Amino acid sequence: MSMKPIEYADASPEVRAVYDDIKRTRAVPDVNNFWKHLAHDPAGLKRTWESIKQVMAPGALDPLMKELIYLAISVTNGCGYCIASHGAAARKAGMSEAMFGELMGVVGMANETNRLANGYREPIDEAFE
């Protein structure tokens, strides 16, 4: 059973408050499907949004850097929705096509060498401890 997205007009005040904060924080006219489905669990919606807002805020890493990392993980995990949404978010945050190409190069090699290290049963060098 696919759940229906909960549109703003049909949302409870608790859900609307989260939607409003997302729209304000991101300066977007509407929230994307991710939130409209998660809204079936209002407590989860609020918790997830507040965590995302805290984690993705500018800090020691800037928003572009954070979006690139988010995209790299979504690609690694093969999450189709997340690749599309965080690809768009990364582009909005300044990711150029050249950056995307290099990002994919790193993602590919990391996924390759992670397996080489496992398969060769590499002991951790003392210098890395």
Next chain:
Amino acid sequence: MSMKPIEYADASPEVRAVYDDIKRTRAVPDVNNFWKHLAHDPAGLKRTWESIKQVMAPGALDPLMKELIYLAISVTNGCGYCIASHGAAARKAGMSEAMFGELMGVVGMANETNRLANGYREPIDEAFE
């Protein structure tokens, strides 16, 4: 059976040439275990190193950004050796403890929301296509 690392003194000229290039490129006195085990397959050693050298070179993304992405993927995949080695490499490239904390925050939330998107069977928004 654990393979033994191949030390420089015992390496073939083909393997030594790769070791020399790693040491020169990275300005390190010796190569780490990853390469010493991979050296059992000289063609794979050479190919992997040349790919890594190309992918990790400065470009549209700087070396620190690339190391942060590498570390994020290694953590996502749970590769113990890679977390240790790329954690060290990221620190050497300039990752502060504050950056590491924020990186882990993004890694955690991306792995969480990747599953939420899957579980709620989110359809991709038209705006992301």
Next chain:
Amino acid sequence: MSMKPIEYADASPEVRAVYDDIKRTRAVPDVNNFWKHLAHDPAGLKRTWESIKQVMAPGALDPLMKELIYLAISVTNGCGYCIASHGAAARKAGMSEAMFGELMGVVGMANETNRLANGYREPIDEAFE
């Protein structure tokens, strides 16, 4: 090449015997696509069904608990077919929307903290050994 599902009318006696047992055990009028494709390997069909039947039977864990665990793993692995089919099975076994929301909360946090534990290279507490 996508394989065609093998319908009951076209199935061998060996395959029909498995289909009959699935229909009887689950009280359903037809088997779902999973089995109709797996039927291209009759030995695998029989083995997989008998394993599933044994594993999902009521025991120390009741059928709802087992379906919830099955769904949580399918979401973690991002298997679209399995999320749809085991979501339906879990609902049939009694999963309410509130349970689904809480399940997704646990799935999300487990996938997050699994990576935090890896990334921070947590040593196992003596009390857990």
Next chain:
Amino acid sequence: MSMKPIEYADASPEVRAVYDDIKRTRAVPDVNNFWKHLAHDPAGLKRTWESIKQVMAPGALDPLMKELIYLAISVTNGCGYCIASHGAAARKAGMSEAMFGELMGVVGMANETNRLANGYREPIDEAFE
């Protein structure tokens, strides 16, 4: 570089407040290593704990059910620390050895059939949409 755990005696007031809440909520004399390492990022520590506390509280699913799901995911992801810590937590919450055996049976079959569904490229049955 392995980080050192931050013990209560060395913790900032902000970190101590989280430790105190964990100890009170779980009725344990000390927090486990997971939290002592995460404490290097006090904002992440507080956010993660509050999320875990909300998600693992009794609700439509009881605490044992939630711990079983947590354990099943940790096993699927191969997180050694999490398997040890959530195995202990599940036992404390009432998981018997028979339950553990059945849990592992479901985990194994779900990981198997997730791949069979992918490999046979199963189309989702209309009844599951």
Next chain:
Amino acid sequence: MSMKPIEYADASPEVRAVYDDIKRTRAVPDVNNFWKHLAHDPAGLKRTWESIKQVMAPGALDPLMKELIYLAISVTNGCGYCIASHGAAARKAGMSEAMFGELMGVVGMANETNRLANGYREPIDEAFE
């Protein structure tokens, strides 16, 4: 944003040279979508193709064996595109339906027992070190 495939007619000389080598090596009239998208990053296209060409060439393992391994990994990772393309490549290299059925049996059991070994926290036997 979905990228558009880069067709031969629109490709740069650098990209055309890779396309030509793929077509010649594989004796196919056109390259498949994988390469046409990767062509947005010409350096990555060239590096990936040369690595694939080296790795998939006949050696101690024959091409069919290599395609079977490639397919098994693609199924394990749940990569839809790769399951389709390497399923086709394996059939072209000689995979019969009986081989595919047995391959899927091994893939399923390996994914199952990988989790049983993790969940039971199996210590490695001395004989395997």
Next chain:
Amino acid sequence: MSMKPIEYADASPEVRAVYDDIKRTRAVPDVNNFWKHLAHDPAGLKRTWESIKQVMAPGALDPLMKELIYLAISVTNGCGYCIASHGAAARKAGMSEAMFGELMGVVGMANETNRLANGYREPIDEAFE
């Protein structure tokens, strides 16, 4: 809590029967740790062994090919125990060091290109359907 392995001398007749069949089938003097821990769930032990015996028997794929596939998946999933045990099994079945090196090359490239296909959101070519 780590479980203790169940040795033959301490095993129930039901468990001993499985151990005897493993020893006879594989011509080994004792079973390895995997089975000695799984023996805590005698029904799971019997089911898993019978499935493995069926799946790994010679058929359209020979035992060496099956062991290579098993090892490739174990490396992809990062299961330390399984990499050690199936590495040993593959060597016993005839895997040379050259084969292992080539296997790792394929494993690495498959894990890399699986992510490239996801990240570039590759549409499946008509020829592969």
